[in-house]
Amino acid sequence: MNLWLWILIACALAYLTKLVGYFVPARLLENPRIMHIAGTMTIGLLASLTVVNAVASGQGLVLDARIGALVAAAVALWLRAPFLVVVISGAAAAALLRLLGWG
Amino acid sequence: MKLRESPAFKIALSLSIATGLYGVSFGALAVASGFDFWQTMVLSLLLFSGGSQFAFIGVVAGGGSGVAAMTASALLGLRNGIYGMQINAMLRPGGWKRYVSAHVTIDESTATASGQSDPDEQRRGFWTAGIGIFILWNIFTAIGALAGDAMGDPKQWGLDGAAVAAFLALLWPRLKGREPWAIAAACALATILAVPFVPSGVPILVAAVVAGVIGWFSHARLDEGLEPDVDPYAEKHQREHGGKK
Secondary structure, eight states, X not given: OHHHHHHHHHHHHHHHHHHHHHHSOHHHHTOHHHHHHHHXXXXXXXXXXXXXXXXXXXXXXXXXXXXXXXXXXXXXXXXXXXXXXXHHXXXXXXXXXXXXXXX | OOGGGOHHHHHHHHHHHXXXXXXXXXXXXXXXXXXXXXXXXXXXXXXXXXXXXXXXXXXXXXXXXXXXXXXXXXXXXXXXXXXXXXXXXXXXXXXXXXXXHHHTOSHHHHHHHXXXXXXXXXXXXXXXXXXXXXXXXXHHHHHHHHHTTTTOOGGGXXXXXXXXXXXXXXXXGGXXXXXXXXXXXXXXXXXXXXXXXXXXXXXXXXXHHHHHHHXXXXXXXXXXXXXXXSXXXXXXXXXXXXXXX
């Protein structure tokens, strides 16, 4: 039940964040520092999420098949593969490594 | 112009299919992380922002608390606020349309609209991608959530690898130039250093703070600290430099 509460709060915050954008005065958009920080924070959050999903397991750091997924995705991106192909490459690499008995 | 001949419509449609299909892995991963069917569906129907949804279930799957999951999800969704401003500036939706367009303001719909120069095409691209992805994402979330059990351990299918790849794919296009790489590296390192010492989900917030601090100071460095934090003459300033826009 507790989880339901946080799910609903997260949903409300997500919608309000989107909506607030439609009501922000254009003047604030012209503050270059706010825009700059919004940009660096998006990069930081995505980098952190990538790392957490690749090597974190609870409070431990582990190297398992997910590292293979990270490498495969990086190669696919470097080859300019579309989003869906990148995601499938990651899944396939992790699945293949586990099939071979690693991680 | 006929809808079928519109370039924005075609882009939006292919993006809808590609992104929508990915909903399968969200549904399956959510159920595998301990969420029930309706919790999974509510996240896709009401939260409706891929990155935030994966962050929410990712924190819980790692043993994190509900409040940590909610915080990570909210922080990751902050960019949607920026998108809202951009779409509002582009399409100026009025009345009830504004409340609907806010809900479908996500990476893909904003990207499709931003890629077009003609206002009609921007409108077609935004609404086609937004509504198309909403419908398909939810259908495929349901399929993933229902088939999740039948599919066995999602790890066997590499679904956790799919999440790693998806986040890297979202990050990748932003890594242009030296500063973005430095920020990504610093935040990745901060995350790794934080993981053993703080509860699950908190390392992401540590990285957000690091990114915010870097952003604050790198911006100061870019304009050599000449600009005051709050420009009391903002309007005058704008008038004088208005020609540049």
